[in-house]
Amino acid sequence: MTLTPNQLDPLDNPRMRQVIDSTISEYGDQNGALMVVLNHLQERIGFITKPMQAYVAEKLNVPVSKVHGVVSFYSFFTTEPRGKxxxxxxxxxxxxxxxxxxxxxxxxxxxxxxxxxxxxxxxxxxxxxxxxxxxxxxxxxxxxxxxxxxxxxxxxxxxxxxxxxxxxxx
Ligand code: FES
Missing domain, CATH: 3.40.30.10 (Glutaredoxin)
Structure with missing residues (x-):
């Protein structure tokens, strides 16, 4: 199931944006911050879109390719909402x-x-x-x-x- 044009990316949804920002500020300074932040985002939002990956990369000051590499390597992460x-x-x-x-x-x-x-x-x-x-x-x-x-x-x-x-x- 891909996000339809009517569905906003979580980054453009104020409530979800807040969850993303608070997750990054809560865990962004820890050792292995990238993995910890991505784990919490997967749990809290349910998926990690490409724009979210770019946002995390910028906030944690790591290359987007690294974030993308982690998300695509571990099957636990998804870039689209899972079904019920x-x-x-x-x-x-x-x-x-x-x-x-x-x-x-x-x-x-x-x-x-x-x-x-x-x-x-x-x-x-x-x-x-x-x-x-x-x-x-x-x-x-x-x-x-x-x-x-x-x-x-x-x-x-x-x-x-x-x-x-x-x-x-x-
Ligand atoms: S191979 Fe061990 S449960 Fe499937």
């Missing part, structure tokens, strides 16, 4: 061997999006992640922080439909 529900496919060795790619294919087929993308209704974001420590349950899919183990592609389609349905009823 986060579906993560473990692609550690055990899960990969156990069929993670078939699950990803099924999700693509059901939702029409790739890992790293969010459905247009803002409901579901797909991501991949490293080993979540439940290898005996491979393949593992983490939905809103809950591990689902030994998931088969046919079950997985049902799980996704349940997530979608729960929102319609709610």
């Amino acid at each position: 529900h986060l579906v993560k496919f473990c692609i550690g060795t055990a899960c990969y061997v156990g069929g993670a790619s078939q699950l990803i294919d099924k999700a693509k087929q059901v939702l029409g999006i790739e890992p790293g993308q969010t459905t247009s209704d803002g409901l579901i974001t797909l991501e991949v992640c490293r080993c979540v420590g439940a290898c005996s349950q491979a393949p593992v899919v983490v939905i809103d922080e809950v591990n689902h183990g030994r998931v088969k592609p046919s079950q997985f389609a049902r799980i996704l439909t349940e997530v979608q349905k729960s929102e319609v009823v709610a």
Whole structure:
């Protein structure tokens, strides 16, 4: 889900701008300030846009390329809002061997999006992640922080439909 033209970048939203500024002044002097500030911005705002990255770089006096490098290296950071529900496919060795790619294919087929993308209704974001420590349950899919183990592609389609349905009823 990208920010639509009607959605302001957080920097242009007075309330969010205040959160960004207070985060930078609160943590900007610490050791490893860049990582600490970015972590808090991800937590407080939910994503870190390119203009936000440039702003942080300017305020912390570091090159924009460095900020961009950190944000793009760690999958924890996102440059766009995540959906309401986060579906993560473990692609550690055990899960990969156990069929993670078939699950990803099924999700693509059901939702029409790739890992790293969010459905247009803002409901579901797909991501991949490293080993979540439940290898005996491979393949593992983490939905809103809950591990689902030994998931088969046919079950997985049902799980996704349940997530979608729960929102319609709610
Ligand atoms: S490889 Fe997926 S839980 Fe360990």
